[in-house]
Amino acid sequence: VTxxxxxxxxxxxxxxxxxxxxxxxxxxxxxxxxxxxxxSSFPNNAVEFVLKFSNLKLSDVDHIVFYEKPFLKFERL
Incomplete structure (x- = not known):
């Protein structure tokens, strides 16, 4: 399972x-x-909820992804 x-x-x-x-x-x-x-804050509560709902610990997660390229706005300058 990934x-x-x-x-x-x-x-x-x-x-x-x-x-x-x-x-x-x-x-x-x-x-x-x-x-x-x-x-717009970091979603600490949401992360805790989805992990608990999925019966996972953070150590069970294979990959963590962010919704966009973090420095994209700076690259456009």
């Missing part, structure tokens, strides 16, 4: 998801936990 943790953060609607063998098994937006609309 486990991937996907993270979207530092823009609006931060979120986390778990993909197991190419199938999304859990996803959550941080605002559902913090009650801050369009929360």
């Amino acid at each position: 486990a991937i943790l996907g993270i979207s953060a530092f823009y609006h609607d931060s979120a986390a998801t778990i993909v197991l063998d190419g199938k999304i098994v859990a996803a959550a937006q941080e605002e559902r936990f913090t009650r801050i609309k369009h929360d």
Whole structure:
């Protein structure tokens, strides 16, 4: 089983998801936990939730991916 943790953060609607063998098994937006609309903070609560929902520990995750190339905006300057 290949486990991937996907993270979207530092823009609006931060979120986390778990993909197991190419199938999304859990996803959550941080605002559902913090009650801050369009929360852009790092999705700590969402990550904790998707791991727990998937019965995984962080050490079980094979890959962690971020939703975009982090320095793309700087490269455009």
